[in-house]
Every structure is written in C-alpha cells, then in structure tokens.
Amino acid sequence: MSQGKEKILQTALQEFAEKGFDGARIDYISKMAGVNKALIYYHFKSKEELFTAVINDLFEQATSGSIELKGPSIQENLIQVMEHFIDFLHHNPYFVKIMDQSVAQDRDIFQQLHHQNFFFETVMGMYQLGVQTGECRKVDHPEDFVVSLLGAVYFYFSHHKAIRKFYGTISEEEVISIRKKTMRDMISRLVFS
Amino acid sequence: MSQGKEKILQTALQEFAEKGFDGARIDYISKMAGVNKALIYYHFKSKEELFTAVINDLFEQATSGSIELKGPSIQENLIQVMEHFIDFLHHNPYFVKIMDQSVAQDRDIFQQLHHQNFFFETVMGMYQLGVQTGECRKVDHPEDFVVSLLGAVYFYFSHHKAIRKFYGTISEEEVISIRKKTMRDMISRLVFS
DNA sequence: AGAATTAGACTAACCGTTTAGTCTAACTTT
DNA sequence: AAAGTTAGACTAAACGGTTAGTCTAATTCT
Known part of the structure; x- marks a missing residue:
C-alpha cells in the first residue's frame, strides 16, 4: 500500500471516530494527512467508500x-x-x-x-x-x-x-x-x- | 407550549436519534413536523439550541x-x-x-x-x-x-x-x-x- | 514508463440561517 | 361597536457559507 493511502486511512479513522460520518470533513482529513484532497479521490471513489475502507481495515486489525x-x-x-x-x-x-x-x-x-x-x-x-x-x-x-x-x-x-x-x-x-x-x-x- | 413547537420537538427527537446531530436535517424536521422551516428558528435560535431543548426534554421525562x-x-x-x-x-x-x-x-x-x-x-x-x-x-x-x-x-x-x-x-x-x-x-x- | 502525488481553481448541491411579511385572536381606544 | 394596536404563531423565498467531488496540467517517486 502506498504511503499516501496509508496516511489517509489513518487520519480518516481518527476523523470518523471523533466526528462520525456526517461530521467528518474530507478537507480536514486531507489537511491533517498532509495530502492533497484529490489524492483521496484518486484512491477512494467517495466519502462513503473511504469510510467503508476504514471500517474494513479496523476490523481486519481487530480480528487478526x-x-x-x-x-x-x-x-x-x-x-x-x-x-x-x-x-x-x-x-x-x-x-x-x-x-x-x-x-x-x-x-x-x-x-x-x-x-x-x-x-x-x-x-x-x-x-x-x-x-x-x-x-x-x-x-x-x-x-x-x-x-x-x-x-x-x-x-x-x-x-x-x-x-x-x-x-x-x-x-x-x-x-x-x-x-x-x-x-x-x-x-x-x-x-x- | 404551542402546537407547532411541540411537534417540532417530537420530530426533532426522532431525527436526532436516528441521524445524529450532524446527520439530522432541519429541512427534514420541518417537513415531517408539517411546519415551515422558519418556525423552527422562531422557537429556537439555532440547530444547536434545538438539540439542547430536545435533550433537556428527554432527560426531564427520563428522571421524572x-x-x-x-x-x-x-x-x-x-x-x-x-x-x-x-x-x-x-x-x-x-x-x-x-x-x-x-x-x-x-x-x-x-x-x-x-x-x-x-x-x-x-x-x-x-x-x-x-x-x-x-x-x-x-x-x-x-x-x-x-x-x-x-x-x-x-x-x-x-x-x-x-x-x-x-x-x-x-x-x-x-x-x-x-x-x-x-x-x-x-x-x-x-x-x- | 507508469503509478503516485501535488497545486489549486472550480462546481453543484446542500443546508443552516435570515428576512420580510401574513394571519389571527385578543386587547385597547375612541 | 368600530377602529386601531399588539403579540404570538407562522410562512415563502432567498441568502450565503460550506462541502463533497471534479478537472487539469505538472511533478515526483519506484
């Protein structure tokens, strides 16, 4: 997994956890991850898909x-x-x-x-x-x-x-x-x- | 309490409970309450204050x-x-x-x-x-x-x-x-x- | 070379909030 | 009792900030 994608997932996890799906801001995630917003949409096709990816990641770690x-x-x-x-x-x-x-x-x-x-x-x-x-x-x-x-x-x-x-x-x-x-x-x- | 205000509080409770603060929509609350959106702002000065009112109502019932x-x-x-x-x-x-x-x-x-x-x-x-x-x-x-x-x-x-x-x-x-x-x-x- | 990444301007839709005004019923004045 | 006044409840419509998502062209890894 590329460096940027990983950073995005990490940061998104925190943001979603703290603010919830609706409260989370894509702009804020990109800023905190030190990554351009477009990169998020390069790796994930939507906020929803990013969220799904975060959840799947989390459960993988949880059950691994x-x-x-x-x-x-x-x-x-x-x-x-x-x-x-x-x-x-x-x-x-x-x-x-x-x-x-x-x-x-x-x-x-x-x-x-x-x-x-x-x-x-x-x-x-x-x-x-x-x-x-x-x-x-x-x-x-x-x-x-x-x-x-x-x-x-x-x-x-x-x-x-x-x-x-x-x-x-x-x-x-x-x-x-x-x-x-x-x-x-x-x-x-x-x-x- | 006026009829409209009561309906707003009831509906807002459901909406906030189901969608959370950020997910809840003022438009949707007004529509479901059968009330004009502006009436919500006539009774409550902001979404935040409406939420507070809903919570206080809820706890009053809960502990009464x-x-x-x-x-x-x-x-x-x-x-x-x-x-x-x-x-x-x-x-x-x-x-x-x-x-x-x-x-x-x-x-x-x-x-x-x-x-x-x-x-x-x-x-x-x-x-x-x-x-x-x-x-x-x-x-x-x-x-x-x-x-x-x-x-x-x-x-x-x-x-x-x-x-x-x-x-x-x-x-x-x-x-x-x-x-x-x-x-x-x-x-x-x-x-x- | 191809994948990853950046910069940043841009759009379209959404949504909280405001404004300016209506309706009605009660109350007051003349 | 008619006319004027007030206050509270309510509405239609717009305003303006926010935000997910896009586009493009250039750049940097690997």
Missing part, C-alpha cells in the same frame, strides 16, 4: 491477532478472552467510537459485517463447550447471558468520557487492571457455580 | 417518574431499580440512541448534564448502603462493579440492531422478560454471596 486458547480449563480460557477483549478496547479507542456511532445510525456496512459477531461467537462457543463438559453452570438463556457479560466489559469503554470520573484520579492502566479483576470475579461467580 | 424504593430488602430494591431501568430503556429507544451518539461525539451538553449520573448514583448508593448493613458482599472496587452491572443492562439496548439476531424470532416482550431474569440472576449471584 486472534486469541490462542491454551488455558488448561474453560474458566482460564474465558478469562483470557475477556482480558484480551479489555486490552483490545483499551488500545483501540477509535474502534469503540466508530462502532458506537455506526451502530446508532444504521450505516449499511454494519448489516453486512460478519466480523461484528466475532466476540459474541467466540465467547458463546466457549461457554457452550463448558456446559457440555459440565464445567460451566447451565443457564436458561445463554445468548442473553453472554450479551450481558460482553456489555459489562464493553460499557466502560464505550461511555468512557461520561464514566471515567467515577474512578477518581488513578491512572488509566490502574483502571484497566481493576476492570480485569472485576471481570474475572464476575466470570468465576457467574459461569461456575 | 423516579423510582419508589419500597422493597423489604436491599436485594429487592436493587432488582426493582434494574427492572425499572430495563423497562425505561425498552420504552425509550430514542433516549438510548441519542445518548450513545452524543457520548461518542463529545457534545458540550453532556459535560453539564447532572442527570447523566442518575442511574449510577442510585445503584451505587443502594449498594453501599447494603454493604454497611452487611446485606451485600463487599467488593474491592464498587464503582467498577456498578459500572459493569449497568453495562450488562444497557448493552443490549444500545446495540440492539446488531445484537437482536442472537435471540431468534421471539417477541421483544419475551426478550425483555429474559433480560430481567438474567439480570435478577446476575445481581443475586454477584451482590449477595
């Missing part, structure tokens, strides 16, 4: 470093996945912002994205395996159970701006470590009886 | 029917609050959408909104009371614990479009009832040991 499940037990694996998820959200704030904005508006892309289900299906699969082996407690509605767990992980990051103040002045790394501990606790209390 | 805590125990009260929260989110999808979009972009209003902390402080207060009376298990980081609980409740609604498919073809009312059951379970397993 997929998790190696090597824990000795389902419990270990589940906790490992959760921590991986937390780290990922921590290090990819743009991912969260763009996701939320694009889900709130129903941008076309999100109907097609199969990546969207990645985390759900991973956790769901592990949980159901655990139920089979008898290692996990059986609940009436596993899908709702998993959704709730994912929500417990995700919410802090998606509403970071509004929520962060409840944690006081500690560093973000400390918050992340607290988050992991809380989620470990929740999982062991909920998944295993 | 506040919860009577009359359960015999903290456990009952906590579950009651959660169910109230679930019902509220279920019946006010626009609230969720507008919240998410406005949090994702950092619209000014949200820095000032004290309503924003309403649910957090309610649940947090109840939990801490429970810890004092010894009815609730003590956790290391109550704020993170409460945030996780709220996230578990909220996530389904904020990402409804993307998540709903995991529940199959059952009616929305059934999903809500499942959600309540799951959250009752989670609370009793997590808050009380």
Whole structure:
C-alpha cells in the first residue's frame, strides 16, 4: 500500500471516530494527512467508500491477532478472552467510537459485517463447550447471558468520557487492571457455580 | 407550549436519534413536523439550541417518574431499580440512541448534564448502603462493579440492531422478560454471596 | 514508463440561517 | 361597536457559507 493511502486511512479513522460520518470533513482529513484532497479521490471513489475502507481495515486489525486458547480449563480460557477483549478496547479507542456511532445510525456496512459477531461467537462457543463438559453452570438463556457479560466489559469503554470520573484520579492502566479483576470475579461467580 | 413547537420537538427527537446531530436535517424536521422551516428558528435560535431543548426534554421525562424504593430488602430494591431501568430503556429507544451518539461525539451538553449520573448514583448508593448493613458482599472496587452491572443492562439496548439476531424470532416482550431474569440472576449471584 | 502525488481553481448541491411579511385572536381606544 | 394596536404563531423565498467531488496540467517517486 502506498504511503499516501496509508496516511489517509489513518487520519480518516481518527476523523470518523471523533466526528462520525456526517461530521467528518474530507478537507480536514486531507489537511491533517498532509495530502492533497484529490489524492483521496484518486484512491477512494467517495466519502462513503473511504469510510467503508476504514471500517474494513479496523476490523481486519481487530480480528487478526486472534486469541490462542491454551488455558488448561474453560474458566482460564474465558478469562483470557475477556482480558484480551479489555486490552483490545483499551488500545483501540477509535474502534469503540466508530462502532458506537455506526451502530446508532444504521450505516449499511454494519448489516453486512460478519466480523461484528466475532466476540459474541467466540465467547458463546466457549461457554457452550463448558456446559457440555459440565464445567460451566447451565443457564436458561445463554445468548442473553453472554450479551450481558460482553456489555459489562464493553460499557466502560464505550461511555468512557461520561464514566471515567467515577474512578477518581488513578491512572488509566490502574483502571484497566481493576476492570480485569472485576471481570474475572464476575466470570468465576457467574459461569461456575 | 404551542402546537407547532411541540411537534417540532417530537420530530426533532426522532431525527436526532436516528441521524445524529450532524446527520439530522432541519429541512427534514420541518417537513415531517408539517411546519415551515422558519418556525423552527422562531422557537429556537439555532440547530444547536434545538438539540439542547430536545435533550433537556428527554432527560426531564427520563428522571421524572423516579423510582419508589419500597422493597423489604436491599436485594429487592436493587432488582426493582434494574427492572425499572430495563423497562425505561425498552420504552425509550430514542433516549438510548441519542445518548450513545452524543457520548461518542463529545457534545458540550453532556459535560453539564447532572442527570447523566442518575442511574449510577442510585445503584451505587443502594449498594453501599447494603454493604454497611452487611446485606451485600463487599467488593474491592464498587464503582467498577456498578459500572459493569449497568453495562450488562444497557448493552443490549444500545446495540440492539446488531445484537437482536442472537435471540431468534421471539417477541421483544419475551426478550425483555429474559433480560430481567438474567439480570435478577446476575445481581443475586454477584451482590449477595 | 507508469503509478503516485501535488497545486489549486472550480462546481453543484446542500443546508443552516435570515428576512420580510401574513394571519389571527385578543386587547385597547375612541 | 368600530377602529386601531399588539403579540404570538407562522410562512415563502432567498441568502450565503460550506462541502463533497471534479478537472487539469505538472511533478515526483519506484
């Protein structure tokens, strides 16, 4: 990939994440990327297509470093996945912002994205395996159970701006470590009886 | 409040919720409200002020029917609050959408909104009371614990479009009832040991 | 040589905002 | 009661800034 195209994608990611699709400005992207506006239209045929490219890029990164499940037990694996998820959200704030904005508006892309289900299906699969082996407690509605767990992980990051103040002045790394501990606790209390 | 102004606010709520601030169109609002565009500027001095008015309206409704805590125990009260929260989110999808979009972009209003902390402080207060009376298990980081609980409740609604498919073809009312059951379970397993 | 990139002027459409004025019902004056 | 006045609700039409997208001709990588 050419240097300019890469810079455009990087900058566009930030701009779309911060302003949303409608708030984002092509002129601003080209300026911040240090690139002529025409170059954007040389590589992408429209703002919409640029957005799609940004999203696809993002999901590629999000799902590429997929998790190696090597824990000795389902419990270990589940906790490992959760921590991986937390780290990922921590290090990819743009991912969260763009996701939320694009889900709130129903941008076309999100109907097609199969990546969207990645985390759900991973956790769901592990949980159901655990139920089979008898290692996990059986609940009436596993899908709702998993959704709730994912929500417990995700919410802090998606509403970071509004929520962060409840944690006081500690560093973000400390918050992340607290988050992991809380989620470990929740999982062991909920998944295993 | 005049008939026109009310219609404008109603319509604007929908438009802002669906398209976000930048995506919303004054032309479209006036058309849908069956009102001349200039009337919007007669009642509100700008798009921004219209948005603010919509938000304030929304929060007034959101926090007006506040919860009577009359359960015999903290456990009952906590579950009651959660169910109230679930019902509220279920019946006010626009609230969720507008919240998410406005949090994702950092619209000014949200820095000032004290309503924003309403649910957090309610649940947090109840939990801490429970810890004092010894009815609730003590956790290391109550704020993170409460945030996780709220996230578990909220996530389904904020990402409804993307998540709903995991529940199959059952009616929305059934999903809500499942959600309540799951959250009752989670609370009793997590808050009380 | 061919792909990538620049400069910057240009357009067409869109969209928030303004202006100047209408309509109506109530209220006041004569 | 007729005439004058006011205030609030509302409208038609235009104004003017903004912005996605284009065009062209020249230049620089690889």
